[in-house]
Amino acid sequence: MDRTTEIGLIKEILGLAEQKSAYLDEAIAHSPISRYASPERFERERAALFRRHPMIVAHSSEIEGPGAFLAKDFFGLPVLLARDEDGSVRAFLNVCRHRGAKLVRETHGCKRLFTCPYHAWTWTNGGALHRVPHEAQGFPELSRADRGLRRLPSAEAHGFIWIIANPDAGDMPDIGTWLGQLADDFNWLKMSEHRIAEVETLDIQANWKVLVEGGLEAYHFRVAHKNTIGPYFQDNLSTYRMFGPHIRSVLPRTSMPDVQTAPEDTWEIRRDANLLYTLVTNSQLLVQQDHIMWFHFEPMAADHTRVRIATLAPRSFPDTEEMRERWAKNQLITKTTLLEDFELGEEIQAGFASKGNPSHLFGRYEGALNRFNLVVEEILAN
Numbered sequence: 001m002d003r004t005t006e007i008g009l010i011k012e013i014l015g016l017a018e019q020k021s022a023y024l025d026e027a028i029a030h031s032p033i034s035r036y037a038s039p040e041r042f043e044r045e046r047a048a049l050f051r052r053h054p055m056i057v058a059h060s061s062e063i064e065g066p067g068a069f070l071a072k073d074f075f076g077l078p079v080l081l082a083r084d085e086d087g088s089v090r091a092f093l094n095v096c097r098h099r100g101a102k103l104v105r106e107t108h109g110c111k112r113l114f115t116c117p118y119h120a121w122t123w124t125n126g127g128a129l130h131r132v133p134h135e136a137q138g139f140p141e142l143s144r145a146d147r148g149l150r151r152l153p154s155a156e157a158h159g160f161i162w163i164i165a166n167p168d169a170g171d172m173p174d175i176g177t178w179l180g181q182l183a184d185d186f187n188w189l190k191m192s193e194h195r196i197a198e199v200e201t202l203d204i205q206a207n208w209k210v211l212v213e214g215g216l217e218a219y220h221f222r223v224a225h226k227n228t229i230g231p232y233f234q235d236n237l238s239t240y241r242m243f244g245p246h247i248r249s250v251l252p253r254t255s256m257p258d259v260q261t262a263p264e265d266t267w268e269i270r271r272d273a274n275l276l277y278t279l280v281t282n283s284q285l286l287v288q289q290d291h292i293m294w295f296h297f298e299p300m301a302a303d304h305t306r307v308r309i310a311t312l313a314p315r316s317f318p319d320t321e322e323m324r325e326r327w328a329k330n331q332l333i334t335k336t337t338l339l340e341d342f343e344l345g346e347e348i349q350a351g352f353a354s355k356g357n358p359s360h361l362f363g364r365y366e367g368a369l370n371r372f373n374l375v376v377e378e379i380l381a382n
């Protein structure tokens with residue numbers, strides 16, 4: 001984010017606060033509950049959204065150093081990420097090319113060669129078939145080139161590993177192009193110079209979009225979060241902007257109006273507001289004063305989402321006992337707040353069966369929720 005944008009975003013909030021107005025979209029909108037409750041709709045999202053577009057699968061710090069690997073099931077696919085001796089990360093299906101056993105059973109580690117637990121076929125961490133026991137008699141004329149590990153399109157950018165969860169998806173688009181102008185913000189955030197200090201995974205019985213929507217407005221802050229973060233944020237005040245399919249929201253703290261008495265060159269948006277980046281397809285990045293929270297959504301079913309909550313801490317902070325305690329405390333505050341949202345999300349999901357509402361109503365404060373849903377609709381329509 002350049003300085004002009006940073007000052008502009010602060011001034012936009014100050015202007016709204018001065019007029020005692022919230023940031024208003026033009027009109028209210030309706031969101032049909034079938035978007036959140038229908039298994040058929042969920043399958044369409046899986047095919048058109050989650051299997052066709054880049055998604056973040058890991059932070060670079062989770063797969064650090066030559067030979068590091070990470071194996072996880074993700075969106076129903078067994079995925080193997082491996083960093084080679086030159087530092088490049090590749091993504092493969094974690095499926096043996098002989099008879100389909102799960103090639104790597106460990107979740108992470110460091111290996112140059114992967115040997116299948118069934119008949120010991122072995123691949124390099126670059127995906128090339130390296131050894132086949134008793135090959136000459138059993139597999140005459142085996143084409144090794146045809147038996148490399150199946151690649152998934154992948155890239156490493158802005159401190160994350162991105163994949164398309166489909167081996168037939170073709171080439172990985174350039175992540176800078178995928179992010180558009182948001183790439184400037186991501187350069188500014190230097191997420192490749194962060195590491196995961198805290199991480200935990202929660203299973204929430206709600207549709208992934210209900211959970212994403214929960215972060216896109218400040219209308220609920222003083223109500224749903226009255227006992228946690230609510231008092232630290234301005235009531236019902238936030239702004240947002242679309243960057244292609246992605247959204248950047250600004251959530252000002254109560255301290256923001258104080259900047260008006262200070263020289264403009266001392267203004268810092270991260271001191272007086274949280275920024276929230278909502279990325280299609282499956283991540284939200286909540287930028288706080290000196291660290292970033294990464295919320296990673298793995299939709300499991302129409303009414304079930306696995307959410308990974310991670311604290312990304314700048315590497316410039318020392319890894320001391322004191323800092324570890326601080327990151328743990330921050331993680332707990334964020335998790336406690338999110339659980340307030342997620343409890344509401346689970347209740348909303350449970351209420352769909354009542355058919356009490358044919359659709360949800362988005363007020364003019366909740367325009368970002370509508371825009372987010374329109375992005376998903378547009379992807380499904382194409």
Ligand code: FES
Pocket residue numbers: 096097098099100101116117118119120121
């Ligand atoms: S299934 Fe992997 S070596 Fe046979």
Ligand SMILES: [Fe+2]
Pocket residue numbers: 214215220224225337341
């Ligand atoms: Fe919330």
